Amino acid sequence: MAHEFDLLVIGAGSGGVRCARIAAGHGARVAVVESRHWGGTCVNLGCVPKKLMVQASEYGDMVEDSHAFGWTSTRGTHDWAKLIAAKDKEITRLNGIYVSMLEKAGITLLTGHARFEDAHTVRIEPSPLAPDEQPFTVKARHIVIATGSTPVKPDIPGAEFAITSDEAFHLPTRPQRVVIVGSGYIGLEFAGIFAGLGSEVDLVYRQDLPLRGFDEDMRAAMKEAITARGITQHSHASPTHIRKEGSGYSVTLDNGQTLEADCVFFATGRRPKIDSLGLETTKVETADNGRIKVNSKRETTQPGIYAIGDVTDHLNLTPVAIAEGHNLADRLSGKETPRSWSLRTTPKAVFFSPPLATVGLTEEEATHHGAVDVYFTRFTPMRHTLSGRTDRKTVMKLVVDQASQKVVGAHVLGDDAAEMMQGIAVAVTAGLRKVDFDRTVGIHPTSAEELVTLRTRTRETPAIN
Ligand SMILES: Cc1cc2nc3c(=O)[nH]c(=O)nc-3n(C[C@H](O)[C@H](O)[C@H](O)COP(=O)(O)OP(=O)(O)OC[C@H]3O[C@@H](n4cnc5c(N)ncnc54)[C@H](O)[C@@H]3O)c2cc1C
């Protein structure tokens, strides 16, 4: 059977774009199909607009803090519409860059919704990006599914009144009272954004501490940081229903409490996007929440079809999708895989203010492998000794495997934590030991120097058998 393309990539997001570009660079005939927005979630409804909005939300406090440093500026008011317009302009610019980058790589760009007809044939149907286009079919030898994920809402009465992150990026005005449900990445990042811009934020979550899965000490530190940011926390709580009341909403919680809001925001996770993909016409198998099953080579259960990124739902981060796309393209082109990486040492950051960044194992995870030495510090960063915000602490923790003395986990909550953690991730990936940190000279005066001057073991935690 003749194929029009060597490779068809479905989805022009973080993973798909990288996979297509690398394969084209190796000389393959490549097409990419995109239904909604070039650049995918990260560029349009994720990392990029989120980070711009986090940055916007930090200026208000900075203006106030500057008084202690001799400035006389006043905080003023924030213009939400201006921020959204500036952010949209930047994203439109990035969309254009993605298109021209793909075109320059000699890739065929197809717009529409992709649906499998069989394992090597995909029908392209009209979609928001190409509403008037006539359907057509494409054949390819290899097909990569890189369709990402989509937000989920709890199935409760009134859920239709709640927004998700998708809508939060385009609200016409900033809501004054926001109830955010969920204390994962998105819940915390948007709680910080709205609070910093002047909204009253209620954060509702089911456990005792936010950020399930993160190191327990850091979760406790984050709980304090959330309070310091002026956000009201409702732990051990979940919404049972939402009612529309006048121009606002009332949210009833399972602890009997009712919260009034102008906006209810569900940050309750995402699911793989496989809607109307026609997987039933192939042998591609999915698991539990729709995740496409793949092996370590990103092969699905259908020969010739592969999946990368969020649609496989293991560590849903842009750099992971990119790395998977890159390695898959190399492998399909018969090139040596340039690098291998470990999910265990993939760094992560939650862009709250201050951010929390981490690499490697939590203390709890590490004790499953053996006893650990813990080094912990909590201090007021220099800036806030003058600003007076002494409740804005910096917290750092190193988790060291006792037997090998390797640093197996590093965790920082504090200004610039994400910037700091990239370098620390190199050290943890390289398997460096505590003594290597000790013999590294610090940069003074910084918060980061604490990571190489932590001399006294805070505690020793036995292994969990
Ligand atoms: C609010 C938010 C903030 C985030 N912040 C960060 C962050 O700071 N750092 C980080 O590392 N990660 C962040 N993420 C996660 C990151 O965005 C994702 O992990 C990443 O985008 C996944 O890339 P992907 O290639 O798997 O999918 P996506 O980027 O989602 O791309 C999939 C593309 O496929 C298209 N598509 C879907 N179905 C079809 C179809 N049938 N036909 C044609 N096209 C289709 C979609 O329109 C989309 O453009 C954030 C996510 C969200 C929601």
Ligand SMILES: NC(=O)c1ccc[n+]([C@@H]2O[C@H](COP(=O)([O-])OP(=O)(O)OC[C@H]3O[C@@H](n4cnc5c(N)ncnc54)[C@H](O)[C@@H]3O)[C@@H](O)[C@H]2O)c1
């Ligand atoms: N900075 C970053 O790297 C970044 C930022 C945003 C998103 N992301 C990625 O996107 C993914 C999705 O983000 P997210 O914050 O939506 O998911 P998440 O899994 O991080 O958090 C979801 C939260 O919602 C809670 N929850 C789920 N169902 C609930 C219910 N019915 N009632 C109350 N609470 C409920 C969960 O307990 C959890 O705390 C992340 O896991 C991450 O992979 C990354």
